[in-house]
Amino acid sequence: MATQSNPYADFHRQCLEASQSWGEQLGAGLRWLDDVRSEGRSLFAGLELPTRKTEAWRYTPIAPIVQGDILRLRTTESADAPQGITGDFYTLTFHNGQLTASDIDDSALEAIPFSSADAAGQALIKEYLGKTFDAARHPFAALNAGTLQDGALIRVKKDSKALKPLQIVHTADVSGDPASSYNRVIVVVEAGSKLELLETYVDTKERKVFQNTVTEVFLAANSTMTHYALNCEGANQIHTGCVFVEQQGGSQYEQHAFATGGALKRRDINVKLLGQLASCKLNGVYLAGGREHVDFHTTIEHVAPHCVSEETYKGIINGKGKAVFNGRVHIHRDAQQSSAAMNNNNLLLTNTAEVNTKPELEIYADDVKCAHGATVGQLDDMALFYFRSRGITRSDAHRMLSRAFVESVMAEMEIETAHAYVLELAERFYNEGAQEATA
Template sequence: MSEFQIQSVALASQQTAPAWLSHLRQQQTETWQAAAWPGRKTEAWRYTSLAPLENQTWQLAQACSAELPDDLVLSDALRVVFVNGHFSAQLSDPLPQGVTPFSRAQPEEQVLILAGLNQTLVADKHLFASLNGALLNDGLWLHLEPGQRLAQPIYLLHLQTAQQEGELAPVRILVQLGQSAEATLLEDYRVQAPGISAVSAVTELQLGANASLQHYRLNLEEENHLHLGSVHATLAADARLQGFTLASGSRLKRLDYHLRHLGQGADLKLQGIYLPRGNQRIDYHTEVEHVVPHCTTDEVFRGVIADTAKACFNGRIHIHPQAQKTLAEMSNRNLLTSPRAEINTKPELEIYADDVKCAHGATVSQLNDEALFYMTSRGISAAEARVMLSFGFVNELVEGLALEELRVWLRPKIAAIFAQTSSLTRHLIHD
């Protein structure tokens, strides 16, 4: 075992957790202990160093009080807040039936939660999912009955206070939508202190026949915050999943998506934006498995990498032998705004069926000199022109979002990442 594995196992043994989770935690601890620690020769971790994890002494983040940030994304939504991985009733709205924190689950609900956890996971592909299970203490269960439709989006806000250096918090979400159920879920991760901290976050999405889910995930944490996150989904017949992920970089940020079409007619649209700068790192790995016929996937990721930042995108679409009549497309476009910025992109198609229509591609480019010259020749400063071109590179994905409040909130946030002064940001947004 690595030093970090030894540390985290010790932390799990010291943690007081609900008795009904103890067997699951023990199983996941054993899996975590037995897992091979990745190195530079491990293909899935070839471009991402785990040194920030290994070079820090960690302790579990504790439940505590916190204040809501001023810049909440959604106002017209059902707000559910977790602080350091623990549900905060004080900061949350009253919860309707079907929205249940693990810590408030009744015995009959605990049985259903245990039956649902880890059903979408492939343990040997996602190392840190077992770490999450070993530390599991609380989480959110969204369970909709057949035909149920939530009138409001669920705004799931994760706050980490990092009261002490080296705090680690587990976050777990289990979403189960019955036949023809519909919901919208936004995950928003925030850190309220500048010190070194980390989160292990696992989201499981289980969509029944003809169910529909819009799932958004925002990872704009502080640079010293380490994020090891994954989203796992299964889609039954005619289910529809629209996913969107946006992340800035940090010392270590690894985000995995593993999605499986298990019923004919399932449809997946997955979009992502990553914006590392400075000396930040970010690593996206996605895998979509078409197990049955007549399913569709449309995957689009765009990255703007600045300064000396490094990004990695590895997208894989796997077409199983039975998955005839599949329609699947994947696109990864990257913009390097500095000669020292770096992107490692690897789109993959693995096809074992012969009656399919699939395509994939990746591009890496720099800011267009002709466009810069055109804009500066018409009185726009060089700095402002660079911001506008960078913003335009990802704006198409932002403007396509169904949640209007999210679109409005994101525009100044993204512009501020590109801009060096607040005046540039204001000019871009208002013009």
């Protein structure tokens, strides 16, 4: 009797084979990463792909990845590749996983591309590369290490501030066969320095693209970073992205996340508060409609005492869309006088929309102030009636209430062009929801 193959095991094997062949195709400037890729492949080889039985992936099946026919690289450039947000920014562009453009000219800010790093740059990159996470707990981060195409190390020099925000654009060709890309961003903000960073993932229209990215952030004492993570890929695209942050004493990290739905979109955000008086603030908005899927998993580790964390995520789900939020705050035994607050609020616009939310507190210290909460609801019929009684159409009322639900979070984006960019995408989503509600 013929045995039936396991598609997950087959895909796992195909990933290893592809990563081996891709490493041989990379340019000479990236061959110094061969040992890093080899170690990543070894780690990935010893892992199993997550299934419904894997707790952290229970509500996010990876069938779109396994069955997506995405294991091919694209190295050509397209003249009509979509652009990032317009504004007064420095810009780095990863196109098809390769760093293709950089316009940084700032004495406070240094960018070292992996592909053109000299011996000193390579040594600096290896000092930080892969140091923020345990690849055994993050299978797609291990896959990123094993198939690493390109990357960049961003360094803000001590006691300085970049003259302009830095935008890193992740894009791909808008036509051609399904393909995947794997790149790494390392951000080092030295003591007393400040950085505003935008990571923008843009829509490649109807083309299926799998983007697997890892961003590692190192904040030295009394440094500050504001991070905009804007995942604006289209409904056909697949994204697995990880952000790992390590904070030393007195540092401040603030992230503003925005995500539209995709075939599968998974964002892992992990923050370690390693020094006293460090603080972090995570804001997020996610919008999923049609048959889209979006998943946010956050972990904040209070390792040192006297640290503060604040977390607010809001989601709107329409059609047959699905969303997942899993937020975890871990207060370590020595992290006395920690303060942590987490809130997740969700709005379901249809009876077929679905959200799974799981806020978690894990506390081992006894002198702390912690709170968490989650809500799931629908538009208030009385509020809709109030609008209708004043001559406002049902579709307009639908849009206005949806907008009001998440705007308080998006309004905290201080870069005006970034705020305007996500507002435009959100308005399209509200319009689609209003049309479906009144159809």
